[in-house]
Each structure stands twice: as C-alpha cells, then as structure tokens.
Amino acid sequence: MSSVAIPQPASVDTNPPLLEVRGVAKRFASREVLKNISLNIASGEFLTLLGESGSGKTTLLRLIAGFEQPTAGEIWMSGERLDTLPPYKRRVNTVFQNYALFPHLNVRDNIAYGLRVQGAPKNEISGRVDDALNMVKMAEFATARPSRLSGGQQQRVALARALVNRPQLLLLDEPLSALDANLRKQMQSELKALQREIGITFLFVTHDQEEAMALSDRIALLKDGALEQVASPREIYAHPATAYAAQFIGQTNLLRGEIRRSIATCGVLRWPLEEADTPALFSLRPETIRLCPDGKRQTNEVKFRATIRQQIYGGASELLEVDCGAGQLLRVRLPASGPLADEHDFVFSIADAIRVTN
Amino acid sequence: MISSSLSPMPSASQTDFAMYSRAYKTIVSTPPLLWVALFLLLPYALMFAHSFWAVQDGVIVHHWSLSNYQKLLTNSLYADVLFRTMRIAASVMLCSLLLGYPLAYCLSFHSGQRKELLYQLVIVPLWVSYLVRGYAWKTILGSEGVLNGFLQYAHITHEPVSFLLYSPFAVVLMLTHIYTPFVFLPIYASLEHIPRPLVEASQDLGASPASTFFRVILPLSMPGLLAGATFAFVLSLGDFLAPLLVGGSSGTMIANIVQTLFGATYDWPLGAAISVCILLITLSLLFLTERLEKRWSFK
Numbered sequence: 001m002s003s004v005a006i007p008q009p010a011s012v013d014t015n016p017p018l019l020e021v022r023g024v025a026k027r028f029a030s031r032e033v034l035k036n037i038s039l040n041i042a043s044g045e046f047l048t049l050l051g052e053s054g055s056g057k058t059t060l061l062r063l064i065a066g067f068e069q070p071t072a073g074e075i076w077m078s079g080e081r082l083d084t085l086p087p088y089k090r091r092v093n094t095v096f097q098n099y100a101l102f103p104h105l106n107v108r109d110n111i112a113y114g115l116r117v118q119g120a121p122k123n124e125i126s127g128r129v130d131d132a133l134n135m136v137k138m139a140e141f142a143t144a145r146p147s148r149l150s151g152g153q154q155q156r157v158a159l160a161r162a163l164v165n166r167p168q169l170l171l172l173d174e175p176l177s178a179l180d181a182n183l184r185k186q187m188q189s190e191l192k193a194l195q196r197e198i199g200i201t202f203l204f205v206t207h208d209q210e211e212a213m214a215l216s217d218r219i220a221l222l223k224d225g226a227l228e229q230v231a232s233p234r235e236i237y238a239h240p241a242t243a244y245a246a247q248f249i250g251q252t253n254l255l256r257g258e259i260r261r262s263i264a265t266c267g268v269l270r271w272p273l274e275e276a277d278t279p280a281l282f283s284l285r286p287e288t289i290r291l292c293p294d295g296k297r298q299t300n301e302v303k304f305r306a307t308i309r310q311q312i313y314g315g316a317s318e319l320l321e322v323d324c325g326a327g328q329l330l331r332v333r334l335p336a337s338g339p340l341a342d343e344h345d346f347v348f349s350i351a352d353a354i355r356v357t358n
Numbered sequence: 359m360i361s362s363s364l365s366p367m368p369s370a371s372q373t374d375f376a377m378y379s380r381a382y383k384t385i386v387s388t389p390p391l392l393w394v395a396l397f398l399l400l401p402y403a404l405m406f407a408h409s410f411w412a413v414q415d416g417v418i419v420h421h422w423s424l425s426n427y428q429k430l431l432t433n434s435l436y437a438d439v440l441f442r443t444m445r446i447a448a449s450v451m452l453c454s455l456l457l458g459y460p461l462a463y464c465l466s467f468h469s470g471q472r473k474e475l476l477y478q479l480v481i482v483p484l485w486v487s488y489l490v491r492g493y494a495w496k497t498i499l500g501s502e503g504v505l506n507g508f509l510q511y512a513h514i515t516h517e518p519v520s521f522l523l524y525s526p527f528a529v530v531l532m533l534t535h536i537y538t539p540f541v542f543l544p545i546y547a548s549l550e551h552i553p554r555p556l557v558e559a560s561q562d563l564g565a566s567p568a569s570t571f572f573r574v575i576l577p578l579s580m581p582g583l584l585a586g587a588t589f590a591f592v593l594s595l596g597d598f599l600a601p602l603l604v605g606g607s608s609g610t611m612i613a614n615i616v617q618t619l620f621g622a623t624y625d626w627p628l629g630a631a632i633s634v635c636i637l638l639i640t641l642s643l644l645f646l647t648e649r650l651e652k653r654w655s656f657k
Contacts, residue, residue, distance in 0.1 A: 067558050087561040094562045100555035104577045104654075114563035117573065165563065 016079070018043040018201050019064070019169055024073030024083075026059055026225075033059045034225045036073070041169070041203060046195050048204045048212040050248075051222035057205045060222070061171050064203065065094050078168060093162035094171040098178060099154045101146035107157050108133070108142040114165040132160040135194070152183045159191075163198065172204045176211065188214055209249045213237070221245050237285075243356050246283035253330050255282040255353065264353070267328035271302045271350050281356050286319065286333035288352035292345040301347045306330065308340050322346065402637075408630035418626060426631035436615065436632065443612040444639075446529055447594035451541075453534040454590045458541035459583065463575070466549035467557075477546070484539050492603040495532045499523040499604065524606025532600045537593055541586035548582025549575070580654035588647045592640050612636060 017040035026034040034056045041047050049057040062068045064075060066087030075083040082090060093114070101110050111132050115125045133139040136156035146154055155175060162170055176184045176191075192215050195202050206212055212219050213233040221228040221236065221244075228248075229241040240246035243254055257266030259280050264273040266282060297303040306322035309329070313336070320332040320340070332346065410422045430436045465476050483491070498504045501518035509515045522528060552575060560570040576583075598613035605611065612632060619629030 065558075065562060067561075087558070088564050088566055092562075094559070096555050096559055098553075098555065100553065100559040102556060102559070102574060104574075113560070113565075113573075117560075117563060117565040117569050161563070 017041055018045075018078060019082075019203075020074075020076040021060070021064070022074045022076065024060070024063060024070045024075060026056070026063060026068065027071045032225060034063075034070075037225075037227055038073075039220055039227065039230065041201060043201055044199050046192070046202045046204065046215060046217045048206060048216040048219045049222060050206060050209060050212040050219050052207055052248075054224075055222040056225040057207075057222050058173055059225075061094075061173055061203065061205050064169075065092055065171055066090050091168045092171060093165050093167040093169075094173065095155075095158045095162050095175045097173045097175065099146075099158040099175075101154055101157055101161070103146055106143050106145055107138060107149070110146065110157055111161045111164050113161065118165075128164055132164040135163070136160045151179050152187060155179065155187060159194070163194075163200065167200065169201045169203060172202060174205055174207070177206070177208075184211075191215065213249070219249075221248065223248075239354055240283055240356055243281055243283065243358050246354070246356050251286055251331060251333075253284040253286065254356075255284055257282070268325045269302060269304055269328075271353070273350070275355075281358055282353040283356045284330070284348060284353050286331040287317075289330065289332040289346050289348045291334060291337075292347040295345050297347050298349075300350050302350060302353075303345060303347045305343055305345050307343050311340060405630045405633055405637075408627050409634045411627045413625050413627060416624065426628050429628060430631060430635065436612075439610060439615055440612050440632075440635070442526065442610075443595060446526055446533070446609075446611060447591045449530045450533040450537060450594040451587050451590040453530065454538040454541040455583070455587055457534065457538045458586060459545055461538075462542050462546035462549055462582075466546055467575075480539055480542055483535075488536065488599060491536060492532060492599060495528065495535070495604055496523065499528055499531075523604055524609065526605070526609045528604035528606075529600050529609045529611070532604050533590075533594045533597060536600070537590045540589040540593065544582040544585035544589070545579060546582070548579045548585075552578045577654065581651045584647045584651050584654070588643065592643060595640065596636060 019039075019041040021037055021039040024034060024037045025032070037056075037060060049060060051057045059068060063070050063083065066082075066085065070083055073083075074081060077091070082092075102113065105113065108129055112125050112129045115128060120128075130139070133142055136159055138153065138156050138160065141149065141153060141157075146157065149157065155178075158175070172191075176187050179187060188211060191202075204212075204215060216233055218230060218232050219236050220230045223244050229236055229245045231239075231241075233249075236245060237250055240249065240252070246252040247254065255266035255269065257264060257269075257280060258278065259265075259273055259275050260277045262272055262274050264271050264275075264280060264282070292303055295303075304324045306324040308320055309323050310321040312319040316336055318334045318336055318340075320334065322330050322332055322344075324330055324346075408418070409426055410424070411418055411420050412423065412425060413419070461480065465473060465480070469476050496503070499522040500506070501520060501523070503523070505522060506515075506518040509519060510517070556574055556578070557570060560574045561567070565573060596613050598611060598617050601609045601611040601614050605614075613636075616629045616632050616636075619625045619632070
C-alpha cells in the first residue's frame, strides 16, 4: 500500500535522464571540492543535493549552471553536452541564495529580463510575465522595486523570474535559508505544490535535512565532495547506506560491533545474523526501540534491560537516554507516556538494525 | 511597582545626557563651522561683492553696478575663452572616461589575483606632483622632446612637429593624464559594489556578456561614472597650470584670464565676476549630477 504513496521515480530507468553528471570533479587550487560525481536526474523530478557547508553541493550546482568549469568529467542535458556551453546558452535557470534581484529594475522588469534579453516578442513577454506574477501571487507588486519587498516576496519574484523562461531544469541554491522558520515552512509547501503543477525538474540545494525530506523525490547526500547515498527520503531514512547518512538524516544509534559465527554482537546486544565474520556497524533508529512491559519478545526481536538515564519530553514523543549496561548508551524515542524511571525491558526488531558502512 | 519606582531615574539621567550631548555637539562642531565660515563663506562673499565693484585709477571703488557682467557679455574674448575652456573640460572628461571606465571595469571584473597590484599602479601617479607631471609633458611634447626625437629617428617626420606642445591638444592630453585616476576611483568603487550574483543572474537568464554589461553593470555603476565625470569636468574647468605649462596662447583657459586680471592687470572686480560665472556653472553642474545620481541609485 505504502508504495503507492511513495513517489518512486520508476521512469528513471526507462526514460533517458534529463541531466547526466558523468564523473565530474572540481578542484580549486589544491583543494578537491568534488570527487568523481556521477548523478542522473529524471525529467520532472525534485532532486535535492543535501550536505553540510563545504560538502560541494553549491559547487555542483554552479557547475551545472555554468558559473564554474569542471576539472574533469562531463555534464549532459537532453542528449546535449552542457559543460562546454557558456551559462547564457544553457536552458537552465537558477534561484540564487540571496535572490540576486536587479535593484534598478522593478518586479515586472526583473521577471521580464530573461525574455527581453532573448528577444521574445513584446506582446508575448507581457502575457507570460503576467502569468508568472499571478503564479507567485505578486501581481499587486508589479511596479515595486525589490528593495521594498520582504524576504518572502523577493523569494517569489526570484522564482517567477527563473520560471518565466520555462527552463528544462530549475536550480535552487538554498533559496529558503534566508527566511524565518514559519515563512520557510509555508514557502516549502508552496514550492512543492508549484513544482507538481508546472512539472519542471527541480534541483534543490540545502543543508537542512528536514527540508530535503519534506520536498524531495530523491535526495543526493554529499560528504566532502563525494556522493554518500542517492535515494528517496523514505529509502535513505529507513536504509541508510553509511554511518554518515544514518546520522545526518534523522537521529540514530550507531552500534559498533562484530559478526562472528552468525551472531552479531554490539556490546551487550546480541542477535543472529547470517553473514560472514567481520567487524560491523549498525544503525538503529531511536523510534524502532519499544518498551516491552510483559518481558516477552518475538523470535525476530532483540530484548534488553536498561536503566533510564535521562528523559526529554517532546510533546508527541519522549526521548530517552538509556544505559543497557557496561556504559552502553542508546537513544530511544517513545510515544508520550508520562515519566519513566529505573529499569525497563526494551525490544527492537532485528530487521531495524541496519548494517551500514563506515 | 518596579516601573513606577524606577521611572524618575532614567528621566533624570536623560536630561543629564541631553545637556551633556548638546555641549559635546557644540564643542565638536564649532571649529569646523568656524573654518568653513572664515575660509569658505567669507571669501565667497568677498568675491561676490567685488564682482559688483569697479577699478578707478588703480584703486578698487565700492560702486555697485553690473558693468563687469556687461563687459563679459559684450567683449567676445571672454565668451570665446570660456567656451574653449568648456570644450577642453568636456574633452578631458570624455577622454578620461574612455580611459578610466574600461580600466576600472577590467580591474574590477577581470584582473583576478593581480587586482591589488594593478590598483596601486593606477593610484601611484596621484603621489607625483602635478608640476612634475606638467614638466614631464613639456619634455615629451617639445620640439626637442622625446616624441619628436622618436618621430625623426623613425623617419616619420623630417622636422619637429610643432602642434604637439603649446596647443589645446597638449592641455587636453596633460589634464587627461592627471584626472584619469580621479575618474577611475569612483567608477572602480561603484563597480566593486555591484554584487557578483547579479552578473551571474543576468547570464543565467540568457544575457550575453555584452548584454549583461549594458543592462546590469553600466546602470549600476552610473553613480560612480557621474561622480568621475563631474570630477574631470569641474577640475579641468578651473585649471590654470596645464594651459600655463603646455597650452601656449591658443590653449589659454578662463582661469588664466582670472589669474591675469588679479595679478598683472589688477582688475579684481572683473576677475571676481568671471569667478562668479565659473562658480555658477560649477554649482549648476553639481546640482545636475546630484539629481542624476539620485535617479540612478537603488538603495
């Protein structure tokens, strides 16, 4: 059932991708900012480049927009080589981090800029600019200078200015980071609705994992200039490939241990696992651990007894820090259940302990 | 409770503070105001008064009349020199814009790592005395000068070219050399203030580099361009050393006339009348550029 709700882009495999990043590397002086990145973006997809500052996500965006040249590799769009074209010949438009609206032009002229420089006929320009103004609900501000607008309004104008050109691909460089929390939530849902409505492919850059989860069809997680994992938000949360992915997206318990004779051992926790003997790392989400009041466990579950060290009330849920003996601490998220104290039995399902690479 | 018990306190300290700050403001602003009154307003007033007086038998008599201004309007010599001066000033403005703007543009947008060094190189001539640079041009342009020497050595000419020195051309050349850094500086400052994402946004929206220049960079650097143009024009308008050094009789400018009237001829009233005219031209120009600069600022 749930697979219906998940927007799994099945078209990725069948249709040729809209954008192909092939083995792209970028080096600034001696610093390697991007290392051998390969990434495909399907037409109509909302893909997010997620990473900490310095992970290379903005550099990758700038390579696609044409503001930087790759040191190695190629970028292709719709069967055409992109990275050899100057920025003004690419059918790609960008929404800049601080919007970069032209201060000497009013809202209408800002939006019309792209169509004017490309020599679109006058009557067509005015119609399309009107449509774009209505789309972002800024028609009443058409003659205002950008300096008179609030952050959210500037954001909308920047979006309209890019979308009016009907790009094949829209690049968004942390467009919501300058807005306050409430406005950001509102703009997130507007952005998502807009993307569904017009069907343009979005490549979105952010360092905010919640934002990435809320908006994206797929997330490409970057770390130190390399791709850590590319998957749908649900997939990347439920099955993180690496310890970094598990920790960066949501909270997790990283269990370091080993597999020997088909038994996984992490501190006091032990469970059967049919794999070759090796040191191993597991990610166990706090909400996959439950209280076990009757002390009985199913066959596919691991039970342990732990002392509650700390309890943080979070409205709908409670975050516990528990000691399962020998100083091994685990975070547990329970539905709000009132104050807990002392020792309790906990269980988690073996399938929820996800093997990750370091 | 708390607020009512505390309320008299700040008001007392506020009056203290207000008195203190008023005294402070008076002490700080008096010397500059005195300076302005003594060395700017008083001389202007004197000049203005002189322009309505006259000279009789070598003495200035305080008879108020418009005769000096009448003389300026009827004697075509003054109008001719004034127009020549404005022509020269306009040429200097144009030439130093044509040199200064591309220089500032290249430095600001396309010089990369060498920006600081190149900037210093542009500024260095400002440290050299005006007179030294004037005499340097004499040495270069004179009939025994470097340029003529080269032209004859290269067999381009057989005898010294005489129009190089002591001509309006020489004046324009020397003033352009002197005022180009003054034009460069405000333009460079305004170019440096253009956020680079705006240039990227323009290209992103499909504008070629040339189109980006005319639609984004040029309009946004307009305040600097206007300031630079005003510098060059106004400073050239009042210059008298360049025409004195390299101008000859055909390159005489209005300031030379004023200098002669005040010095050799001892006709201070007529000199003052000309000065008032120049001042009015300058002021109306400054007024105009300020209006234009406001029109082109988008803060």
